[in-house]
Amino acid sequence: MLKELKILKHHGKQYISDLRRQKISPLFRGRPVISESISEEEIRSAAAVCPVRAVDKSSGSIDLGKCVFCKECAFLLPGKIEFTNDYHIASNDRNSLIIKPGDHNLIKLDEKKVRQEVRDLFKGALKLRQVSAGGDNSCEMELAASGNVNFDMGRYGIEFVASPRHADGVVITGPISENMSRALEITYDAIPEPRIIILAGTDAISGGIFAGSTALDRSFLEKHHIDLYVPGNPAHPLTFINGIMDLLGIKK
Amino acid sequence: MKNNQEYFIIKNNSSSADLEDIPVMDYVSFREKIISALNEENKHCISYYSVPSEDYLRLICCIADDSDKSIEIFSCKSGKDIKLIESAASLSPQVHIFEREIHENTGIVFTGHPWLKPVRFSHSRADKSKTVDGYPFYSIHSEELHEVGVGPVHAGVIEPGHFRFICNGEKVHHLEIQLGYQHRGVEELFLSKQDALQWCILSESIAGDTSVGHSLAHSQLIESLSGMEVSEGLQIERCIALELERVAVHIGDTAALCGDVAYQLGQVVCEALRTVVINTTQLWCGNRFGKGLIRPGGSNYPLNEEIAQAIYDTAGIVEERFGEIADCIYSTPSVLARFDEIGIVTKKQAHAIGTVGPSARTCGIERDIRRSHPFQYFRNYIVDPVILESGDILARGMLRSLEVQGSIKIIRDLLKIWSESKRNEEKPVYNYRLKPDSFSLALVEGWRGEICHSAMTDKNGKISHYKVKDPSFHNWMALALAVRNQEISDFPVCNKSFNLSYCGHDL
Numbered sequence: 001m002l003k004e005l006k007i008l009k010h011h012g013k014q015y016i017s018d019l020r021r022q023k024i025s026p027l028f029r030g031r032p033v034i035s036e037s038i039s040e041e042e043i044r045s046a047a048a049v050c051p052v053r054a055v056d057k058s059s060g061s062i063d064l065g066k067c068v069f070c071k072e073c074a075f076l077l078p079g080k081i082e083f084t085n086d087y088h089i090a091s092n093d094r095n096s097l098i099i100k101p102g103d104h105n106l107i108k109l110d111e112k113k114v115r116q117e118v119r120d121l122f123k124g125a126l127k128l129r130q131v132s133a134g135g136d137n138s139c140e141m142e143l144a145a146s147g148n149v150n151f152d153m154g155r156y157g158i159e160f161v162a163s164p165r166h167a168d169g170v171v172i173t174g175p176i177s178e179n180m181s182r183a184l185e186i187t188y189d190a191i192p193e194p195r196i197i198i199l200a201g202t203d204a205i206s207g208g209i210f211a212g213s214t215a216l217d218r219s220f221l222e223k224h225h226i227d228l229y230v231p232g233n234p235a236h237p238l239t240f241i242n243g244i245m246d247l248l249g250i251k252k
Numbered sequence: 253m254k255n256n257q258e259y260f261i262i263k264n265n266s267s268s269a270d271l272e273d274i275p276v277m278d279y280v281s282f283r284e285k286i287i288s289a290l291n292e293e294n295k296h297c298i299s300y301y302s303v304p305s306e307d308y309l310r311l312i313c314c315i316a317d318d319s320d321k322s323i324e325i326f327s328c329k330s331g332k333d334i335k336l337i338e339s340a341a342s343l344s345p346q347v348h349i350f351e352r353e354i355h356e357n358t359g360i361v362f363t364g365h366p367w368l369k370p371v372r373f374s375h376s377r378a379d380k381s382k383t384v385d386g387y388p389f390y391s392i393h394s395e396e397l398h399e400v401g402v403g404p405v406h407a408g409v410i411e412p413g414h415f416r417f418i419c420n421g422e423k424v425h426h427l428e429i430q431l432g433y434q435h436r437g438v439e440e441l442f443l444s445k446q447d448a449l450q451w452c453i454l455s456e457s458i459a460g461d462t463s464v465g466h467s468l469a470h471s472q473l474i475e476s477l478s479g480m481e482v483s484e485g486l487q488i489e490r491c492i493a494l495e496l497e498r499v500a501v502h503i504g505d506t507a508a509l510c511g512d513v514a515y516q517l518g519q520v521v522c523e524a525l526r527t528v529v530i531n532t533t534q535l536w537c538g539n540r541f542g543k544g545l546i547r548p549g550g551s552n553y554p555l556n557e558e559i560a561q562a563i564y565d566t567a568g569i570v571e572e573r574f575g576e577i578a579d580c581i582y583s584t585p586s587v588l589a590r591f592d593e594i595g596i597v598t599k600k601q602a603h604a605i606g607t608v609g610p611s612a613r614t615c616g617i618e619r620d621i622r623r624s625h626p627f628q629y630f631r632n633y634i635v636d637p638v639i640l641e642s643g644d645i646l647a648r649g650m651l652r653s654l655e656v657q658g659s660i661k662i663i664r665d666l667l668k669i670w671s672e673s674k675r676n677e678e679k680p681v682y683n684y685r686l687k688p689d690s691f692s693l694a695l696v697e698g699w700r701g702e703i704c705h706s707a708m709t710d711k712n713g714k715i716s717h718y719k720v721k722d723p724s725f726h727n728w729m730a731l732a733l734a735v736r737n738q739e740i741s742d743f744p745v746c747n748k749s750f751n752l753s754y755c756g757h758d759l
Contacts, residue, residue: 003576003579003580004517004580006576007517007521007573007576007577007580008517010572010573010576011520011521011524011573014520014524014527024534025531025534025535025538027534027535027536027537027538027553028534028538028539029538029539029544049449051447051449051450051452051453052450052453068453069539069543069544070449070452070453070543070544071538071544071552072449072552075552083538085538129405130409131405131412132409132410132411132412132434133412133433134433134434134435134436134755135411135434135460135755136457136458136459136460136461136755137410137411137459137460137461137753137754137755138460138461138463138541138543139460140409140410140411141460141461141504141541142540143409144408144409145523145527148520148523148524148527149520149523149524150523150524150527160408160409162407162408163407164405174434174436174755175436177433177434177435177436177758178375178435179372179373179384179432179433179434179435179758180404180412180433180434182385183404183405183412183433187405203457208457209441209450209453209454209457210436210437210441210457213375213436213437213440213441214375214437214440215374215375215435215436215437215440216436216437233539233543234460234541236540
């Protein structure tokens with residue numbers, strides 16, 4: 001008993017009290033900033049180095065739905081492209097994940113696109129079923145960590161549940177392998193309406209490095225409305241939780 | 253490196269071989285060679301696969317000799333029209349999974365194979381009429397028995413796979429594990445991409461929980477195929493990153509084991525400690541899983557004094573706090589009752605199926621690539637592998653806590669050597685040229701066990717074949733054996749005690 005008490009004392013207080021403003025490592029690769037003065041040639045070289053065509057070769061914008069956050073474009077063009085450690089990069093609007101040169105604005109949710117019923121019903125409690133469809137287990141581990149003693153999203157009534165019957169939505173990770181596509185559809189169908197879909201991680205949003213692989217079947221995404229995109233490789237727990245808080249309209 | 257008529261010998265983390273030097277034999281001698289080599293206790297199969305070609309079929313087998321740091325490579329060529337060959341698995345069970353894979357990819361039937369079933373329903377499989385929904389499960393017709401199917405979607409936030417149990421009441425007679433749901437076409441993408449950076453990103457995503465292990469294996473392979481040398485300082489940094497990954501996952505696994513037996517204190521304390529470790533990796537390279545840290549030829553995130561100090565401090569925190577909670581976990585009767593003598597894999601079984609990593613080391617088998625086929629700075633720094641004998645959940649749990657201690661010592665020692673070593677701070681190299689018509693392989697001891705990447709180049713120095721083997725490829729069978737004659741309620745904790753990779757297996 002005394003041993004346990006000593007351990008508890010050393011364990012101390014672990015939870016992050018303010019998930020909105022938690023400090024994170026300066027090197028964390030979050031929202032990029034692209035200089036307005038980036039030249040056409042520099043854009044071409046950044047697009048050429050990008051392993052996933054996230055850098056648009058004509059406009060120079062970076063699409064965070066495709067980006068694997070390897071930062072190689074920033075290593076190539078220091079001063080022109082920078083990855084800030086801003087982890088508030090989730091949105092319900094696919095287009096707002098595209099960062100243009102000169103863009104310093106924070107990534108925001110499009111309030112008009114949030115379905116009212118989602119806020120009315122799930123603001124107090126949101127139960128989610130996670131489906132990994134070719135995920136590499138880093139995103140899955142980060143989602144599991146979102147509920148751990150540090151991030152504790154359970155404080156807002158947000159948690160993962162075992163059965164889709166108990167869930168209000170699905171969180172998809174991975175590029176959606178062909179072999180998992182049917183199981184994903186079945187799981188989604190088992191969730192009672194209204195229900196939401198969240199794509200966590202770059203692989204889920206665009207296929208990431210796996211985009212174009214013949215072993216994928218991403219047709220599920222064409223059939224359904226996506227409520228939240230959570231970029232990252234993997235999506236950081238802070239990105240995920242803040243994204244959901246924004247979606248549900250939880251201020252703090 | 254020496255040549256021999258029967259096989260070509262290569263060392264881990266060394267230069268490549270000319271394709272011509274790999275001996276080619278007929279299938280009968282090839283099969284005999286596999287069986288006779290694997291009869292020796294100190295040898296095990298690290299990779300065995302088919303290389304497709306327009307005119308013929310080539311099989312390549314790589315067998316590691318753990319006693320003298322060598323790896324034997326030999327091959328077999330046969331006409332495309334051959335459809336039946338005799339299985340070696342009936343006499344050397346550990347090649348069972350490799351033969352299944354070759355069968356799935358080429359359609360060749362291994363006669364006498366005890367279990368010639370699909371492995372992952374890869375997109376490029378020979379028989380497209382076989383689909384992931386039509387797996388041929390073993391079944392026993394009996395009024396006393398019932399079957400339990402679990403998955404592919406599991407209760408927790410984990411990857412998909414299907415488990416089919418045949419039970420008598422609560423007792424499991426047989427478990428069959430069907431995988432393949434995670435198949436993304438990794439090996440095909442290595443061929444279609446032909447871009448150095450894309451390969452790096454791909455290797456980090458083979459199994460995201462082993463990003464450092466797999467990306468290190470890839471970089472090692474590329475460095476040996478291109479003849480690139482890296483500085484001692486960088487080798488030390490890579491070893492530190494690999495050990496940090498091991499510490500983080502072993503602690504996370506301990507949390508999961510505690511969670512499954514409702515020992516909450518162990519779970520929450522270990523979860524919090526894992527966070528400390530992966531946040532240290534994030535401090536170093538901006539990613540909690542070490543993505544971006546390992547690159548061929550150099551590093552974008554060279555270690556500096558400040559980060560070295562942070563790693564040193566983390567080692568101290570982990571040593572103290574993980575030490576005290578591990579003491580507590582492994583002296584709590586309610587925990588021990590769920591771990592002790594549950595889910596046993598015997599040494600004989602472990603040898604037969606060729607299991608690797610912690611799953612072998614908990615069955616009394618010394619199999620640790622850091623020691624037997626050292627790579628990077630482990631060629632200069634001798635690792636003493638932890639070996640336990642009992643093969644049960646308790647051993648797999650205890651091994652983790654002993655390996656955490658071991659890795660902390662390694663990290664501290666390496667940090668000290670690093671601080672005195674000459675540092676070049678080399679940048680990553682992406683414009684390398686691979687030697688034409690060559691073969692090489694790279695072995696890394698990841699936290700799950702040995703990772704093997706091997707590749708061949710064509711006459712223009714392009715990669716013509718790329719093979720990835722995650723340790724899980726061997727070890728899933730160990731889980732299936734471990735749960736025999738156990739209560740089905742012990743399955744989850746048994747499963748956690750192995751924590752195998754689905755995506756690493758499915759590729």
